Amino acid sequence: MRLFSAIYRAVTRWLTEEPVNDAHPMSDFSKLRREIRSCDVILVEGYSRVAETIGSVTQSRWIHSALYIGRLHDVEDPRLRLKIREYFDGQPDVQLIIESQLGMGTVIRPLDTYKNRHLRLCRPRDLTYEDSQLVLKYAIHRLGTDYDVRQILDLLRFYLPWSFLPKRFRSSLFEWKPGGSTHTVCSTLIAEAFGAVSFPILPLVKRQEGGEVKLFQRNPKLCTPSDFDYSPYFDIIKYPYLEFEGSTTPVYRLMPWHGHGVLDDEEALMYMEAKMQQTMPDGAEPPPRRIDSKEHL
Numbered sequence: 183m184r185l186f187s188a189i190y191r192a193v194t195r196w197l198t199e200e201p202v203n204d205a206h207p208m209s210d211f212s213k214l215r216r217e218i219r220s221c222d223v224i225l226v227e228g229y230s231r232v233a234e235t236i237g238s239v240t241q242s243r244w245i246h247s248a249l250y251i252g253r254l255h256d257v258e259d260p261r262l263r264l265k266i267r268e269y270f271d272g273q274p275d276v277q278l279i280i281e282s283q284l285g286m287g288t289v290i291r292p293l294d295t296y297k298n299r300h301l302r303l304c305r306p307r308d309l310t311y312e313d314s315q316l317v318l319k320y321a322i323h324r325l326g327t328d329y330d331v332r333q334i335l336d337l338l339r340f341y342l343p344w345s346f347l348p349k350r351f352r353s354s355l356f357e358w359k360p361g362g363s364t365h366t367v368c369s370t371l372i373a374e375a376f377g378a379v380s381f382p383i384l385p386l387v388k389r390q391e392g393g394e395v396k397l398f399q400r401n402p403k404l405c406t407p408s409d410f411d412y413s414p415y416f417d418i419i420k421y422p423y424l425e426f427e428g429s430t431t432p433v434y435r436l437m438p439w440h441g442h443g444v445l446d447d448e449e450a451l452m453y454m455e456a457k458m459q460q461t462m463p464d465g466a467e468p469p470p471r472r473i474d475s476k477e478h479l
Contacts (some may be wrong), residue, residue, distance in 0.1 A: 211297045213421040221314040222253040227300040242408035248281035283366045288327040303419035304410040313379040320375040373402035
């Protein structure tokens, strides 16, 4: 048993190891942490081995999702605050998220965990304060739940265009009882939490005879992080790193576009050093001179 546990931990580290990424994050984390609200879903772009596999199958770079709790005092129920304390012993003013991670299970971590990653916020539209507390309650009660590795394998099999076995054969995806499983994954945890208050993500919409419309909740085990991005019931909140507030000049005119010799060989395959005005059609007016950000400020 010890040998199996050691092998499992080693494989988990190998699968989840993130390569060193020196690129500047595309989102302004300082703005994000100021504006984020309880029950916002945080999508995380990933580059680990398991992330590459999930991304290639789901056709999305968003390979992980986390639910924003807020600070400890943002949780209204004192019993839930005590439960959070069982899993997080930091300062009460730390901004917290709840997530399910391979190798860790369902845990509480600081929002700062992802400060150097490319993030996107998905905000549930018109979610009431009372229901937001119920969403948090459901998720917090799942703390300590193990990560469901089998569900990930079954989900990959479900999304593949081919399979040696029927997609339903011995699959855990269709053995679902709300809150009854002792294992979960990141998106299922969040989908179940929103499902507890009947908040839709990507429901099936069916029009009955006579024009009556019926909605059916999707199986939470089939939910992936990108579903929150696609959902028409979640607003997408972005915080670009460069903004020039108060300027009458269009923002894109003020951006400090490139310079020669800055890109390495790999970056040069994907990005251009040449000035765009060099490729302007004959007779077309080039854009005005870029205003240096320091000069503007």
